[in-house]
Amino acid sequence: MTAPPYPQYPQGISDKSKVVAGILQILLGGFGVGRFYMGDTKTGVIQLVVTLVTCGIGSIWGLIDGILILVNGGVDGQGRPLRD
Template identity: 50%
Template sequence: MEQAPPAYQGQPYQQPSAQPPYQQQYRQPAYGQPYSEQKSKVAAGILGILLGGLGIHNFYLGYTKKALIQLLVSVLSVGFLAWAMAIWGLVEGILILVGNEGFRTDARGIPLKD
């Protein structure tokens, strides 16, 4: 008469992870997704204060539609409405530096770094 093999008393087998432990901490973005770094709040604010009439701070943050509006109104009005765009840029630059609710992230939703 044959005896059944003894029951295993140790730990259950665990599948090894797909990546070594040192790569699990520092993950790369998925294939096809561009790497995006956090934008600087100080750089965006200074650009808004100094060059806000041309929309440079909005180009930097990725808001291209708003930036093109500021740039085209300043250029196509031959400077007559540039003062209004400069005030708009100044206010946005200050709001970025202060950290107002609507100005804490870039166009992709990534928070601005200090």
């Protein structure tokens, strides 16, 4: 019998908060900060590159992504749902 990886949380739920991820994504989403926090580095790097290439216009993606994270939740880099 093995212990769950995070004893304070039920197995299968991330230790990352969807509120923190959503707020970070809304405020600094153009730089992909919310995605980096969630462990989704691939999407974070893509958001950063899109924002730089479009001279900041691509940061709208981060704003919308942050709102969607707050409303629908999301998953961390390991595929576990974010906690409330």
